[in-house]
Amino acid sequence: MTTIKHIAKQAGVSVTTVSRALNGYSDVNAKTRKKIEDVAKELNYSPNSLARSLVKNQSETIGLLVSGFTKESVKDGFTVEVMSGINNFVAETKYDLVLFNTDSSKQRKKTYTQLCKERRVDGVILQGIKTDDPYLEEVMESDIPCVFIDIPVSSDHVGYVSTDNKEGARVAVNHLIELGHRKIAMVNGHEQAFVSKERLEGYKLALQQNNIQFIAEYVKNGSFIEEEAYKQTLALLKEQPDITSIFCASDLMAIGSIEAAKELNYKIPEDLSIIGYDDIPLSSYISPALTTVSQNKYDLGYNAARMLTNMLKHHQPPERCILETELKIRQSTSIRL
Amino acid sequence: MTTIKHIAKQAGVSVTTVSRALNGYSDVNAKTRKKIEDVAKELNYSPNSLARSLVKNQSETIGLLVSGFTKESVKDGFTVEVMSGINNFVAETKYDLVLFNTDSSKQRKKTYTQLCKERRVDGVILQGIKTDDPYLEEVMESDIPCVFIDIPVSSDHVGYVSTDNKEGARVAVNHLIELGHRKIAMVNGHEQAFVSKERLEGYKLALQQNNIQFIAEYVKNGSFIEEEAYKQTLALLKEQPDITSIFCASDLMAIGSIEAAKELNYKIPEDLSIIGYDDIPLSSYISPALTTVSQNKYDLGYNAARMLTNMLKHHQPPERCILETELKIRQSTSIRL
DNA sequence: TTGAAAGCGCTAACAG
DNA sequence: CTGTTAGCGCTTTCAA
Numbered sequence: 001m002t003t004i005k006h007i008a009k010q011a012g013v014s015v016t017t018v019s020r021a022l023n024g025y026s027d028v029n030a031k032t033r034k035k036i037e038d039v040a041k042e043l044n045y046s047p048n049s050l051a052r053s054l055v056k057n058q059s060e061t062i063g064l065l066v067s068g069f070t071k072e073s074v075k076d077g078f079t080v081e082v083m084s085g086i087n088n089f090v091a092e093t094k095y096d097l098v099l100f101n102t103d104s105s106k107q108r109k110k111t112y113t114q115l116c117k118e119r120r121v122d123g124v125i126l127q128g129i130k131t132d133d134p135y136l137e138e139v140m141e142s143d144i145p146c147v148f149i150d151i152p153v154s155s156d157h158v159g160y161v162s163t164d165n166k167e168g169a170r171v172a173v174n175h176l177i178e179l180g181h182r183k184i185a186m187v188n189g190h191e192q193a194f195v196s197k198e199r200l201e202g203y204k205l206a207l208q209q210n211n212i213q214f215i216a217e218y219v220k221n222g223s224f225i226e227e228e229a230y231k232q233t234l235a236l237l238k239e240q241p242d243i244t245s246i247f248c249a250s251d252l253m254a255i256g257s258i259e260a261a262k263e264l265n266y267k268i269p270e271d272l273s274i275i276g277y278d279d280i281p282l283s284s285y286i287s288p289a290l291t292t293v294s295q296n297k298y299d300l301g302y303n304a305a306r307m308l309t310n311m312l313k314h315h316q317p318p319e320r321c322i323l324e325t326e327l328k329i330r331q332s333t334s335i336r337l
Numbered sequence: 338m339t340t341i342k343h344i345a346k347q348a349g350v351s352v353t354t355v356s357r358a359l360n361g362y363s364d365v366n367a368k369t370r371k372k373i374e375d376v377a378k379e380l381n382y383s384p385n386s387l388a389r390s391l392v393k394n395q396s397e398t399i400g401l402l403v404s405g406f407t408k409e410s411v412k413d414g415f416t417v418e419v420m421s422g423i424n425n426f427v428a429e430t431k432y433d434l435v436l437f438n439t440d441s442s443k444q445r446k447k448t449y450t451q452l453c454k455e456r457r458v459d460g461v462i463l464q465g466i467k468t469d470d471p472y473l474e475e476v477m478e479s480d481i482p483c484v485f486i487d488i489p490v491s492s493d494h495v496g497y498v499s500t501d502n503k504e505g506a507r508v509a510v511n512h513l514i515e516l517g518h519r520k521i522a523m524v525n526g527h528e529q530a531f532v533s534k535e536r537l538e539g540y541k542l543a544l545q546q547n548n549i550q551f552i553a554e555y556v557k558n559g560s561f562i563e564e565e566a567y568k569q570t571l572a573l574l575k576e577q578p579d580i581t582s583i584f585c586a587s588d589l590m591a592i593g594s595i596e597a598a599k600e601l602n603y604k605i606p607e608d609l610s611i612i613g614y615d616d617i618p619l620s621s622y623i624s625p626a627l628t629t630v631s632q633n634k635y636d637l638g639y640n641a642a643r644m645l646t647n648m649l650k651h652h653q654p655p656e657r658c659i660l661e662t663e664l665k666i667r668q669s670t671s672i673r674l
Numbered sequence: 675t676t677g678a679a680a681g682c683g684c685t686a687a688c689a690g
Numbered sequence: 691c692t693g694t695t696a697g698c699g700c701t702t703t704c705a706a
Contacts (some may be wrong), residue, residue: 003683014693019685029691046454050391051683055698059387061435071421071635075618080417087406091438096456098398098435101428117383119433255622281412285592286622298408340699351677356701366675388699392682 002043011039022047053120062090062308063121065100065112065135068128075226076252077280078297082127082149085301093309095122113138123308125149125301130192147308147318149300151194159311159318161303165195168293168325169202170209172275173247175291175327177210180336181245181273185218185236187229187257188249196221199249199277218243222253229256237264237272244336245273251283251292258286258332269334279328288331295325339380348376359384390457399427399645400453400461402437402472412563413589414617415634416465419486422638423462430646432459450475460645462486462638467529484645484655486637488531496648496655498640502532505630505662506539507546509612510584512628512664514547517673518582518610522555522573524566524594525586533558536586536614555580559590566593574601574609581673582610588620588629595623595669606671616665625668632662 004018011018013032021028021036028036039045053059064086068079090097100115112135116124123145129135131151139146140155148160176184186203189196200219207214220236222229229248233256236243246261248254254276258268266272268288276283279294303321310316341355348355350369358365358373376382390396401423405416427434437452449472453461460482466472468488476483477492485497513521523540526533537556544551557573559566566585570593573580583598585591591613595605603609605625613620616631640658647653 005683015684016686016694017692020692023685027691032691046451048391048457048683049455050387050396050457051698052685053698054385054387054391054683054700055685057698064436069421069424071418071425074414074418074421074635077411077414077417080414081408081411084406084408084411087436087438088408096435096437096452098433099401099424100433101424114383115433118386120385120387282619282622285619287624298411342699352700353677353679353702354675357676360701364675369675385699388682389701390682391684391699392701394682 001048002045003048004045006043007036007039007045010043011036057120058122059120060095061098061119061121062095062305062312063100063116063119063124064097065124065126066128069101075282076250076278077282078250078278079128081297082301082304085298085303086125086305087301088298089302089305089309095309095312111135111138113142113144116144117142123147123312125304125308126151127304131194132192145308145311145318147304147311149304152320154318154320157311157318159307159320161300161307161319161321161323162195163295163300163323163325165198165325166202166205168277168295168327169199169247169249170206171202171325171327172277172293173203173206174210175329176245176247176273176275176333177206177212179245179273179333182212182336183218183240183243183245184212185220185240185243185246186249187220187222187232187236187246187253189224189253190221193224196249203247222248222250222256224250224253226252226256229253230260231256233257233260234263237261237266243272245275245333248274248276251276251278251280251290254290254292254332255282255286258288258290269332270337273333273336275333284330291330291333292328293325294328296323299323338385339382340385341382343380344373344376344382347380348373394457395459396457397431397433398435398456398458399432399642400437400456400458401434402449402461402463403465405465406438412619413561413587413615414619415587415615418634419464419638419641422635422640423642424638425635426639426642426646432646432649448472448475450479450481453481454479460484460649462641462645463488464641468531469529482645482648482655484641484648486641489657491655491657494648494655496644496657498637498644498656498658498660499532500632500637500660500662502535502662503539503542505614505632505664506536506584506586507543508539508662508664509614509630510540510543511547512666513582513584513610513612513670514543514549516582516610516670519549519673520555520577520580520582521549522557522577522580522583523586524557524559524569524573524583524590526561526590527558530561533586540584559585559587559593561587561590563589563593566590567597568593570594570597571600574598574603580609582612582670585611585613588613588615588617588627591627591629591669592619592623595625595627606669607674610670610673612670621667628667628670629665630662631665633660636660 276292613629620627
C-alpha cells in the first residue's frame with residue numbers, strides 16, 4: 001500500500017509538498033505538482049481516509065440509524081424508500097453512509113451514541129425510533145449533528161423532517177365524511193409513535209369540525225403490523241357492527257383490515273370504506289386499490305440528508321421541515337349506501 | 338472528547354496500561370483495571386475507532402456496493418431484501434456497513450475500488466452489477482476480499498452467492514409444459530446480466546428435454562423494467578399470436594406483461610399463462626396472483642455477509658454458494674385450454 | 675505488571 | 691514555493 005511517504009521519496013520532495021499537491025493547494029509549483037501526480041498514479045496511490053480523518057477530526061461519514069430494516073418490514077416499502085432518498089442525496093456529496101442496525105444484539109452492549117462516537121460520524125440521520133427510546137435522549141445530550149425523520153424534536157444540533165400527519169389524517173377522515181360516513185373507526189399504530197399521536201389528532205379534528213362525536217371504542221391500535229391490524233379489525237367489526245368506514249394509520253394495516261373485513265363478508269367499498277396511510281407500492285396493486293394518504297417518502301429521506309449536510313458543511317442551524325401529503329383516492333372508499 | 342491520555346493522567350498510569358486495560362488484556366492488575374474503567378466511565382470515554390483502525394490497519398467495516406437502490410427500484414423489493422439479510426447478519430458482528438452508491442456522480446470521479454481503498458474497508462459485498470461493468474475487473478485485480486451476489490465469478494479473494502438460475506428457469510418452463518403449453522415465450526432481462534444468461538439456458542433446457550423447438554423470435558429482452566416488459570410483450574403478442582404462455586425473468590416484468598396482455602384482452606390465465614421470477618412481495622397481491630420462481634433474497638444477503646466475515650475473521654478461502662429456488666404456483670398459470 | 679518510545683498515514687503551523 | 695516539525699489517538703514492541 002503506497003503512502004505519501006513513498007511518493008515523496010520517489011518524487012524527491014517532502015511529504016508536505018505531496019500532501020499539498022494532491023489536495024490541490026495553490027502554493028505548489030506546476031512542475032512539482034505534475035511530477036507528484038505522475039508518481040502517485042504510477043504507484044497506484046490511494047489516500048488513507050482514516051489517517052486524514054484522524055488528524056482533521058472529521059470522518060466525512062454520516063451515520064444512518066434505522067429500526068425498520070428487518071426481514072418483515074421489507075414488504076412495507078416505507079423505510080426503504082426513505083433510505084433511497086437519503087442515499088441518493090448523499091451520493092452527490094463527499095460523505096458516505098455508515099449503516100447502524102437498531103435491531104441488533106450489539107444493542108445490549110453498546111448504545112447508538114457510543115457507536116456513532118466510536119466511528120466518529122460527522123452527523124446522523126435517525127428513523128423509525130419510538131418516542132420512549134432512550135436513544136432519543138442520548139442524542140439530545142450528545143452534540144452530534146442530527147436529523148430525525150418523523151420525530152418533531154429539535155435543539156441547537158438536531159433538526160427534523162416529517163410530514164403534516166395531523167392534516168393528512170384530517171383530510172383522509174374528511175374525505176370519508178364527505179362520502180356520507182359518520183361512523184368512522186380508526187386503526188392506529190401505537191402509543192410510542194409520534195405520527196400515531198398526530199394522526200389521531202387529525203382524526204379527532206375532522207370529526208369535531210363536522211360535529212361528529214368522538215367515540216373511544218372506535219379506535220384500536222394495530223402497532224403498524226398487518227397481522228395485528230387484521231385481528232383488531234376483526235374485533236372492531238364485531239364489537240361495533242354499525243361502523244361504515246375505517247381510517248388506518250398505515251397501508252400495511254389497511255391491508256390487514258381489508259382481509260379482516262373480507263373474512264367477515266364485508267364488501268369493500270360497498271359495505272365498508274377503508275382508507276390507508278403512506279401510499280406504499282403495494283397499495284395500488286391490491287384489490288380494491290387502496291385509497292390512501294400519500295407521503296413522499298423519498299423526499300423525506302432526501303431532505304433529511306440535505307438538511308444534515310447543510311448543517312455539517314455550512315454550519316447552518318438545524319431546520320424543521322414539514323412536507324405536504326396528498327390524498328390518493330382509489331377504489332377502497334365510496335359513498336355510504 | 339476524552340482520550341486515553343486523559344484517562345491515563347487521571348488514573349495516574351501510562352497510556353499503555355489504559356489501552357491494555359480497556360482492551361481486556363490479562364496482564365493488568367485487577368485494581369488498576371478497575372480504577373481505569375471507573376475513570377473511563379466517569380470521563381464518558383469513547384474509543385476513537387479511526388485511530389485504532391489506522392494503527393491496526395483494519396477498519397472493521399464492510400463496503401456495500403449496490404446499484405438498484407434507486408427511487409424506481411424500491412417497488413421491486415429485491416435489492417432491499419438482500420440488503421436486509423446482509424444488514425442482519427452484520428449486526429451480529431463487530432463490523433459496520435459502509436454504503437457506496439453506484440448510481441452516483443462520484444462515479445465519474447472515483448472508481449469503486451478507489452472508494453473502497455480510501456475508506457479502508459476490510460471487505461466488500463457487491464450486488465446488481467452488470468457483466469461488462471469495469472468494476473468487476475477492478476475488484477478482481479485488487480486484493481480486497483469480496484463476495485459477489487448473483488455473479489458467478491471467483492478468485493483467491495472473491496467468492497459469490499447466487500441461486501440456481503438455470504434450474505429455476507427450467508422448473509418454471511417445465512411447469513408450463515406440464516400444463517400442456519408448447520408455445521412458450523420468454524421475456525428476459527438483458528445481455529449484461531449473468532442471471533439472464535442462465536435463465537435463458539434453463540428455458541432452452543426445458544424445451545429441449547421435452548422435444549420442443551427453440552424459437553428465437555419467442556424471446557425478448559425487457560431489461561428487468563416493468564414498462565419495457567410491457568412494451569415487449571405487446572410486440573410479442575402481436576408478432577406471435579399463437580403463443581399460450583410467457584416466462585418472465587422477473588416478477589416486475591411479469592407485472593408489465595400481464596398489463597400488456599390485459600390491454601390486448603387476453604384473459605389470464607385462461608388465454609395466456611404468465612410466470613415470473615423472484616417472488617417479490619407484490620407478486621402475491623396482484624391479481625391474478627403470480628406464479629413465480631421464489632428466490633430467498635434474504636438468505637442471499639445473509640449468506641454473502643456470512644461468507645465475507647468468514648474470509649475476514651478466519652482467513653478462510655472464499656466460498657461459492659448456490660441456493661435453491663422454489664416454484665410457487667399461484668393463479669397466473671393454468672392448463673392450456 | 676507497568677511504562678517509554680516508536681509509529682500507523684496524514685495535515686498543519688511555521689520557518690525559510 | 692518547499693521542508694521541518696509536531697501531533698491526531700491509538701497499539702505494540704521492548705525493557706524494566
